[in-house]
Amino acid sequence: MKGKRETLMPILRSSLPPLEHMIPYFEKIEPNRCHTNFGSLFKQFEERMANFLGILPTQISISCNGTLSLISSLLAFNIPRDRYCLMPAWTFSATPASAVLAGLKPYFLDVDRNTQTITPNRVYDFLKSGVIAEHEIGAIMPVSPFGAPIDRSSWDSFTDKTGIPVLIDAAASFDTILNTPQMSVGQTPMMVSLHATKIFGIGEGGMIVSTDEELIKRIKGISNFGFDVSRLSSYLGMNCKMSEYQAAIGHVVLDSWSLIRQQRKEVTANYIHHFNKIGLKPWLSLDWLTANCNVFIPGKAEQVRDHLLANNIEARTWWGKGCHTHPAYQNMDRVKDLSNTTYLSDGMLGVPFSIDTSKEDIEFVCSTIDEFLTQNLFFQDHPRGEKKSDNPTDFSFVKSITD
Template sequence: MNAQFHKVCNPLLPEAAAIFEYLKTLNQARWYTNRGTLQASLEERLSMLFGADHNVVVATASGSAALEASILATAGTATPDKPYAFLPSYTFAATALAAERCGYTPYFLDVDPETWSLDPDMIARHPKIINAGVIIVVAPYGRMPDMVALETLYKKTGVAVVVDAAAAFEQVVAAPGCISATIPVCLSFHATKTFSTGEGGAVLWSDQIGRESIVQATNFGFLNSRECRSAGFNGKMSEYSAAVGLAMLDMLEERRQEYFEVSHTYRQAFASSGANSSGQFFASPEISSAYALILARDSIVAAELCVELQVSQFGWRRWYESGLHNMAHFLDCPRDAMAVTTDLGDRLIGLPMAHDLSEDKIAQIVDVVAATCETEVAFVAEQAGGR
């Protein structure tokens, strides 16, 4: 079908000339890292974008750094009586690795079949909650959890809660009320995300003392001195990454519109395909614009779809594989039964997505899906005229 293989994810960062406009002052100031002026500007502009009347952002070197710093700032390192980090198995490996770097043993929980995230009520009733030092809730594919329910969970259990919202940049922009004074929300600004600094991340937290704790954790445990006063590491964002982020903000509205149009075109293509493909299609605004997902009828259809996409020169991905509990590094970690995680891992397939994915390519991808799945696709209804 295609002369060239089309990647499942094909990001494009700002042109070098746009980034240079921010970089050209660095050699004059000779301030390249350690919370320089570009990082401060990025944090200020992001806070305004999120609708805050004061700074709520601490930029970090990566999404993983944001998550690790948030664990240290809320829960500290693991203790013998609270060795576990409760987290979903249905997530990216960075979630569990951040917990491990803070001394915790990941305890894998299954997710809700509708939200694909952890159920706060189930966590509160869990028999091992007394041994959990931190709860890491994931916003899968950018789908934000119920923050009020998580604040209630924290009050009920006394266990620190952190949200790994790596891909939820757009969802936070759309619903800035999800930025909490109690629970830090961690974003990734990796190149594959809809807003990117190339590599980077941020912690969103409306509590000033909490944000200072993030600054301290990402600067070797230093805060307003050269004395290490807490657990920490080097998790600061460099001025170079901040420059990319500032240039990205300058073009953000155009980029968001392009992603919206691609998601809209996908939905139109599925609606008009005339094929009967039993499955469910997910795209923005329900999830991050970085993803286009098809939930196949069953694991057999999903496996066949992956083969047909590959043969047709289209990339695909099981973004969270079959769950972390099946990965070699985590095989010995304690876990609950994983019925939903197994089902999602088998059936949820990532389709190609990019801000400049053409209508013709989308039509070809949908044709492959429709021809493989054979019965009607039920796709998530588009919000008329919205992002």
């Protein structure tokens, strides 16, 4: 038996570049005497971010957080109130919250086990079931689960065919949008969170990217009281603007991105390697980096979480038992069969993952899990995954997480 750790290993410790890198940007703010309202640092940050993503500044709208970016995009669709917004039950509560706050009614669908989200085919099947009429549906919100790529172009085709607008909640997918062709920027808008807990963390922030420049223009207007070119509110709007201080941090994170990415990659590779060794499948990839490490342990997430905590390791079921089980959303409409959501929620466990989580800590987490599962005869029913690969970059089996 290994000993228990003396201090708690936290699930996540956010990290920003050093203060001395920020000061030169902060020093630019005061002489301008402009601290927000699309100030010069903000404008430059938005432009730099667009360049970095290989899109035009007219194809991006940056705001003060991801939830407000979701709400302003849904408002920009101009959907009549009280229409349904279809979304996976397997998501973070900001997804249904933003639909409600934009005047829509969440309708929870089950997810596919392998993609952990809803696909156009799932929505077509739901439409065929006739439970609600197509004209009652205002929007669809697929979610990229913990940063994994989803097929954005299949949603472009869905909107072209049905006329129903789609907004992808890609909160954790900064690196995925940057590096995977499935999630390159296109017609369907995608929201990325810049929250401190995300891979491109700046404290608080959010952005919408889309090649639909008219939509982006409306989102920008909505984020500033519905002002168009004048100070007349041409349409309903609110305040989701990012301040100059937050934009300054955004610049520093952009300056440091290649180092941040490299450090994240090392931690990811270490986790893949050590989980691979004990025959478990973390929801991670070296092709799309993310800032959470979840591992799939069928039926055992909560027990393993409690065992880790007893050993001073913090672990978390990030999305609980699915949004439909949260008190705020339990009375919302949903399909009867949410068995895949339940299956995933019973097995997905977040373990400590920070930019500087050490190899030793990762090994300790994995061996503590291994010890518990072995003692509880878990591997008798769930033979260890393909251990043939000790190479941390070979992670092909993540594609079949629930096979």
